[in-house]
Amino acid sequence: MEQLSQRERDVLQSLIQIHIATAAPVSSRAICKKYLSELSPATVRNTMMDLEERGFLDQPHTSAGREPTDKGYRYYVDSLMKKEALSSEEKRLLRRRFRSYFKDRDAEYAFNEISRTIAQLSHQLGVVLSPRFEEGILQKLELIPLNRSRVLVIITVTSGLVKTITVEIDRPSRSSTGRRKVLISRKKLREACQLFNERLAGLSIKEIRRSIQQRLRYSTQTTPELFSFFIKQANSIFRFDSPRDLFVEGRTNIMLQPEFRDRQRLAELMEFLDEQDRVISLLNQQAGKQGVVVTIGSENAFSQMQVCSLVTSSYNIGDLSGTVGMIGPTRMRYSKYVSLLEYTAKLMSELLSETPLT
Amino acid sequence: MEQLSQRERDVLQSLIQIHIATAAPVSSRAICKKYLSELSPATVRNTMMDLEERGFLDQPHTSAGREPTDKGYRYYVDSLMKKEALSSEEKRLLRRRFRSYFKDRDAEYAFNEISRTIAQLSHQLGVVLSPRFEEGILQKLELIPLNRSRVLVIITVTSGLVKTITVEIDRPSRSSTGRRKVLISRKKLREACQLFNERLAGLSIKEIRRSIQQRLRYSTQTTPELFSFFIKQANSIFRFDSPRDLFVEGRTNIMLQPEFRDRQRLAELMEFLDEQDRVISLLNQQAGKQGVVVTIGSENAFSQMQVCSLVTSSYNIGDLSGTVGMIGPTRMRYSKYVSLLEYTAKLMSELLSETPLT
DNA sequence: TTTAGCAATCTCTGAAGAAGAGTGCTAATC
DNA sequence: GATTAGCACTCTTCTTCAGAGATTGCTAAA
Numbered sequence: 194m195e196q197l198s199q200r201e202r203d204v205l206q207s208l209i210q211i212h213i214a215t216a217a218p219v220s221s222r223a224i225c226k227k228y229l230s231e232l233s234p235a236t237v238r239n240t241m242m243d244l245e246e247r248g249f250l251d252q253p254h255t256s257a258g259r260e261p262t263d264k265g266y267r268y269y270v271d272s273l274m275k276k277e278a279l280s281s282e283e284k285r286l287l288r289r290r291f292r293s294y295f296k297d298r299d300a301e302y303a304f305n306e307i308s309r310t311i312a313q314l315s316h317q318l319g320v321v322l323s324p325r326f327e328e329g330i331l332q333k334l335e336l337i338p339l340n341r342s343r344v345l346v347i348i349t350v351t352s353g354l355v356k357t358i359t360v361e362i363d364r365p366s367r368s369s370t371g372r373r374k375v376l377i378s379r380k381k382l383r384e385a386c387q388l389f390n391e392r393l394a395g396l397s398i399k400e401i402r403r404s405i406q407q408r409l410r411y412s413t414q415t416t417p418e419l420f421s422f423f424i425k426q427a428n429s430i431f432r433f434d435s436p437r438d439l440f441v442e443g444r445t446n447i448m449l450q451p452e453f454r455d456r457q458r459l460a461e462l463m464e465f466l467d468e469q470d471r472v473i474s475l476l477n478q479q480a481g482k483q484g485v486v487v488t489i490g491s492e493n494a495f496s497q498m499q500v501c502s503l504v505t506s507s508y509n510i511g512d513l514s515g516t517v518g519m520i521g522p523t524r525m526r527y528s529k530y531v532s533l534l535e536y537t538a539k540l541m542s543e544l545l546s547e548t549p550l551t
Numbered sequence: 552m553e554q555l556s557q558r559e560r561d562v563l564q565s566l567i568q569i570h571i572a573t574a575a576p577v578s579s580r581a582i583c584k585k586y587l588s589e590l591s592p593a594t595v596r597n598t599m600m601d602l603e604e605r606g607f608l609d610q611p612h613t614s615a616g617r618e619p620t621d622k623g624y625r626y627y628v629d630s631l632m633k634k635e636a637l638s639s640e641e642k643r644l645l646r647r648r649f650r651s652y653f654k655d656r657d658a659e660y661a662f663n664e665i666s667r668t669i670a671q672l673s674h675q676l677g678v679v680l681s682p683r684f685e686e687g688i689l690q691k692l693e694l695i696p697l698n699r700s701r702v703l704v705i706i707t708v709t710s711g712l713v714k715t716i717t718v719e720i721d722r723p724s725r726s727s728t729g730r731r732k733v734l735i736s737r738k739k740l741r742e743a744c745q746l747f748n749e750r751l752a753g754l755s756i757k758e759i760r761r762s763i764q765q766r767l768r769y770s771t772q773t774t775p776e777l778f779s780f781f782i783k784q785a786n787s788i789f790r791f792d793s794p795r796d797l798f799v800e801g802r803t804n805i806m807l808q809p810e811f812r813d814r815q816r817l818a819e820l821m822e823f824l825d826e827q828d829r830v831i832s833l834l835n836q837q838a839g840k841q842g843v844v845v846t847i848g849s850e851n852a853f854s855q856m857q858v859c860s861l862v863t864s865s866y867n868i869g870d871l872s873g874t875v876g877m878i879g880p881t882r883m884r885y886s887k888y889v890s891l892l893e894y895t896a897k898l899m900s901e902l903l904s905e906t907p908l909t
Numbered sequence: 910t911t912t913a914g915c916a917a918t919c920t921c922t923g924a925a926g927a928a929g930a931g932t933g934c935t936a937a938t939c
Numbered sequence: 940g941a942t943t944a945g946c947a948c949t950c951t952t953c954t955t956c957a958g959a960g961a962t963t964g965c966t967a968a969a
Contacts, residue, residue, distance in 0.1 A: 218931090220931055220932085221931080221932080235942075235945095236943070239941095239942085241932095254949085254950060254951080255933085255948090256931045256933095256949045257932085258930085337695055339713065345713070347697070347703060355717055444821055448817065448818050454814070456812070463806060464803045578961075579962075590911085591913080593911075596964075597910095597911090600963095600964080612918085613917085613919060614919045614963050615963085616962070
């Protein structure tokens, strides 16, 4: 961490605070007027020149004021910023809302609403990545016959998460000889189910997908069709990473931000946000880190995101974790959003452990 | 339908075709040069004046060319336009893609990908509204105990659709007197389930929601808790209209269209698109109509949509139907998009009846 | 009925200039 | 040595203006 003198710190902090509010280059005079009235503009100017030389500030052109660089923001976030705690009213609002999102509704609905709420409160993009079910441990697997050829698979994972999927066991049979009988009897299904549980319970979903073939080999194959079906279809049955697990809301908010006056740039960002895989990988890079993580502008791996900052925090359900975050232009109220996400993540962890998900 | 002379029809058609390509007012000279070389610009000009007087064309200012009004487009779509059929290559591409979307994946995934594909092919917004499960007829209801207090409800609807939901029967009991026993025994669950089916099967989901209270009254109440729970929770259990049933993709495409140079206007449209309820109601207005429906500019009920046109078509699974569509500026290639949606809807109906949904 | 011709209208572009904001440097001051 | 006042210089932005270009509407001729 580079050392800055107290004066430099004062100037940098004042400049950033003004810049966040005005979205324009900040002049020495503006700083003196608003924050450092005991100094003259000329003095502040000298400090600004130093800060520019060391890469904390940038000047769009001679005779313009200065703007913070990503490095400047980094220093601000790490060493200067005072977190603005949420008011108890805001906290109460969030808690009440979140509780209602989880009440009697499915997880998708809740996550979607949460990202909307973050977007609404921050006037930026709200993002939620649902927990990585892949890492959940299989607790119980059940097979329920639905009709002649379809079976409902219920997968219960530690932390009380349940996921259901219906599968078609029928193979395309072209012989249409009258009424066909049930492919797999209830009894056989029960037996198979028991065996599955013996062999697979206690493993993570990811592990199961990887090794199901080995683990189901050498079974007393009462129903070979069923087993080979499961092995073949493992990737779809034990798939928990559908693109629908990402929730991005509030695109409208950032469209009107001055940094997106350039439509081309806006379009690039939006295109990026529509590619769910990439956004997921962006968020996964933050996964597991403790507390609130701020990634500023060019610190982001993706070029489309380099005008933006990302503020994230992880939340937990039992041993699983997901990510909640916020995206906006690098010029943003870090001091507020850090608190917002800290509290949001805490709230989600809390409510998710109270209310089991569907 | 107003009558236009052959000359007027020719001019209107030529003008619209040029305008779609250039996005600018069209001059008399441009029309002669491109389409009606046997006429002089002055003649065309006279016709244009007539068309303007009758409301088919509009002039941004004196000494500018003319643009079609919504009325002009309406006449074009109804009477002038020649549908551009999809090439057999395009059809093959669509069929192959759609098939893969439905293969081993859930409906949400497929619908989402389909709207992406429409967006990609049209360079506009693609929209899919999943079938109105509400109107599906309940075929069978099953209750599967998951653990002490949770029950899995499986709802099978005609057309082979299945929807599952887990419910929490536990009432918040504050008395933490050691281990609590199972709230509802398997046997009672079976009995209740049978009764549910007797009373509710054959009704539409909507109907059930509306009248469950009456229908379950005067039952031999072996498990009053369960019954009252179902009655109380009917709105969440028999809820099939979650906002997640709408898929809007391709926002990036229209952002760069010249009609959205005005960011405010773009923001308003995007905001509208984010309000899923309103978009759903917009699409529901088209529901049930036969064939491809084109709604042009101010024909749309919502003000944010009045710069846009909507092209939709219904698709069917058994007795249920959903809507697939496309949104773009009124200046769009109707001739192509009508064919695109016609084929898409046909393809969806076809594939959905082959591949049962999950 | 169609067309040629032409004045009139409006937009668009670029140039030129004035106003304004802010800097960087120098020399004076504390 | 740090700070500041003063001032020339630079760059942006806004306005104005004129000229070019596009297109129309009208009139009169074909």
